[in-house]
Amino acid sequence: MQASPRTLFILKMTLMVIVMALLFVLDTVTSYEVAAAVFYAVVILTAARMLGRRALIGLAAVSIAMTGLSLAFTPHGNLQSGLINMGISMAAIITTTYLILKMEAARAAAQAAQAQLLRLARIQSLEGLTTSIAHEVNQPLAAIVTSGHACQRWLAQDPPNLDKARLALDRILSDAGRASQIIARVHSLARGQPPQRGEFPFNEAILEVLALSGAEMARQGIELSTELAPGLPTAFADRVQIQQVTGNLVLNAIEAMAGVAEPGRRLHISTELRAHEIVLSVQDSGPGVAAGVQEHLFDAFWTTKKDGIGVGLSISRTIIEANGGRIWSEPGLGRGAVFRFSIPPTSQEQRP
Numbered sequence: 436m437q438a439s440p441r442t443l444f445i446l447k448m449t450l451m452v453i454v455m456a457l458l459f460v461l462d463t464v465t466s467y468e469v470a471a472a473v474f475y476a477v478v479i480l481t482a483a484r485m486l487g488r489r490a491l492i493g494l495a496a497v498s499i500a501m502t503g504l505s506l507a508f509t510p511h512g513n514l515q516s517g518l519i520n521m522g523i524s525m526a527a528i529i530t531t532t533y534l535i536l537k538m539e540a541a542r543a544a545a546q547a548a549q550a551q552l553l554r555l556a557r558i559q560s561l562e563g564l565t566t567s568i569a570h571e572v573n574q575p576l577a578a579i580v581t582s583g584h585a586c587q588r589w590l591a592q593d594p595p596n597l598d599k600a601r602l603a604l605d606r607i608l609s610d611a612g613r614a615s616q617i618i619a620r621v622h623s624l625a626r627g628q629p630p631q632r633g634e635f636p637f638n639e640a641i642l643e644v645l646a647l648s649g650a651e652m653a654r655q656g657i658e659l660s661t662e663l664a665p666g667l668p669t670a671f672a673d674r675v676q677i678q679q680v681t682g683n684l685v686l687n688a689i690e691a692m693a694g695v696a697e698p699g700r701r702l703h704i705s706t707e708l709r710a711h712e713i714v715l716s717v718q719d720s721g722p723g724v725a726a727g728v729q730e731h732l733f734d735a736f737w738t739t740k741k742d743g744i745g746v747g748l749s750i751s752r753t754i755i756e757a758n759g760g761r762i763w764s765e766p767g768l769g770r771g772a773v774f775r776f777s778i779p780p781t782s783q784e785q786r787p
């Protein structure tokens with residue numbers, strides 16, 4: 436049976452207290468010349484991964500106090516050497532703690548930067564699309580509002596000026612038609628943009644995405660497992676676009692598991708060759724896709740999240756189809772959801 440993380444934590448803390456107590460006894464019963472207290476620094480170094488900033492400072496303070504107490508209780512030896520050794524031990528404890536805190540701060544900053552990068556990769560693909568939609572559609576919308584106000588005024592007159600009101604309504608209808616034409620055009624533009632397809636090693640590209648999201652997964656206590664088929668043929672697609680889609684599926688999986696208690700957040704990524712197609716599967720242990728949701732998953736602007744935009748999967752589908760593949764979702768084995776996409780391998784003719 437595997438011990439739970441909580442039990443492991445308690446065990447490790449107990450062990451730490453025992454080691455500290457042994458060090459204290461050793462430092463006290465040996466003569467002044469033996470600087471056993473230096474080993475408190477080793478305990479601090481070992482405990483650094485388990486403890487937060489404050490607890491670590493607390494542990495350093497306790498170690499310093501115990502070093503001082505040992506000196507006071509040590510019955511024999513040369514007091515001058517004892518004082519020097521105490522100084523060295525305390526300096527070692529303080530320096531170790533300071534360095535650990537510095538390193539932890541740098542690690543946290545790097546983690547935050549990685550998480551930000553992952554989000555940016557997703558937003559970047561949306562940004563171009565949303566900016567052009569907003570820019571183009573704003574004009575007819577503003578014209579509709581102006582004509583709407585004019586129409587209200589013509590109708591409020593006594594007697595109402597029906598001819599002018601009708602003209603304003605005509606303008607509203609034609610502007611609304613223009614707005615929907617623009618949306619259709621933007622949509623076809625987004626679809627029509629040819630991907631920069633080329634040959635690339637699929638597993639390697641997936642591992643790059645996972646490296647980028649690794650810190651975020653660790654922060655959220657997600658256990659990642661991979662099963663990347665060895666000897667896959669090279670893929671023929673737009674590498675960056677495929678990585679964007681993979682990153683999006685991984686982010687969705689991470690978000691889906693936010694409500695699952697730790698441990699129990701598991702992400703399984705696998706690649707395989709199925710019917711001459713390269714297939715990536717992203718399986719999570721979240722709540723899965725609820726009944727009635729499945730048919731909307733890939734619809735644009737369809738989301739169940741409070742802060743969601745609902746375009747991630749729709750853009751992913753556009754990208755995968757433009758790269759000659761397919762994307763779909765299935766219920767996970769046990770619990771959770773599996774999202775898969777396929778892309779073609781490089782054929783003989785596509786090789787340079």
Ligand code: ADP
Nearest residue numbers: 687691723738739740743744745746747748772
């Ligand atoms: P968003 O993430 O902004 O909601 P998406 O298009 O990426 O937009 O996802 C649409 C919806 O699909 C989500 O709101 C969610 O309900 C559902 N979904 C996506 N991925 C998962 C998943 N791994 N598990 C369960 N539901 C999911």
